[in-house]
Amino acid sequence: MNAPALLRQQLLLVDDEEDMLLELAELLEGEGFTCFTATSVKLALHHLTCHPDIALVITDLRMPEESGMSLIKRLREHTARQHLPVIVTSGHADMDDVSDMLRLQVLDLFRKPIYHVRLLETLNNLFPGVVSS
Template sequence: MNASPFLRQQLLLVDDEEDALQELAELLEGEGFCCLLATSVKVALQQLTRHPDIALVITDLRMPEESGLALIRRLREHTSRQYLPIIVISGHAAAEDVDELRRMQVLGLFRKPIYHVRLLETLNTLFPQPILHVANL
C-alpha cells in the first residue's frame, strides 16, 4: 500500500536479487513512485513494452543471463526509448564499465549497498514532488 497521498512517475526496477528489488520498491513507493519490477533483461523489456509511461529505469549491472549493460544498449538503440533516463546499481563495476556507462549517458552509477539518501535526492531533482494546495477554511 502506498503511504503517499499522490502518485509520482512510474519507475522500472531491474535486479536479479529479489530481496534487493523488493526493498528498493518499498522505499520508492513510500516516496510516491509507482514501481514495476523485473528480475531479468527479458522481463524488463516486456515491462517497457507493456508500460510506455515508464519514466526511468534503475538497473543492476551484473545479472546472470544478460547484464544491465545489454539492457541499456538495447534502450539506446531503440528510437522511442533512447533518451529514457537510466540509473545503474552495482556492487562490482569495473573501470571499463564506468567508461561504457558514461558513453551511454546513464544518469548515475550507485554502488551497492545503495546509499538511499543520494538516490532519493537524484529522483527528487528529476521528478519534484507535487505541491499539495490546501484551501483556507
C-alpha cells in the same frame, strides 16, 4: 502526502536479487512512485513494452543471463526509448563499465548497498516535488 496512482512517476527496477528489488520498490513506493520490478532483462523489456509511461530505469549491472549494460544498449538503440534516463546499481563496476556507462549516457551509478538518501536526492532532482523527504 502521496500522489494518486495515476499521477505517480513510473519506475522500472531491474535486479536479479529479489530481496534487493523488493526493498527498493518498497522504499520508492513509500516516496510516491509506482514501481515495476523485473529479475531479468527479458522481463524488463516486456515491462517497457507494456508500460510506455515508465519514466526511469534503475538496473543492476551484473545479472546472470543478460547484463544491465545489455539492457541499456537495447534502450539506446530503440528510437522511442533512447533518451529514457537510466541509473545503474552495482557492487562490482570497473573502469571499463564506467566508460561504457558514460558513453551510453547513464544518469548515475550507485554502489551496492545503495545509500537511500542519495538515491532519493537524485530522484528529487529528476522529478521535483515527487519525493516526500
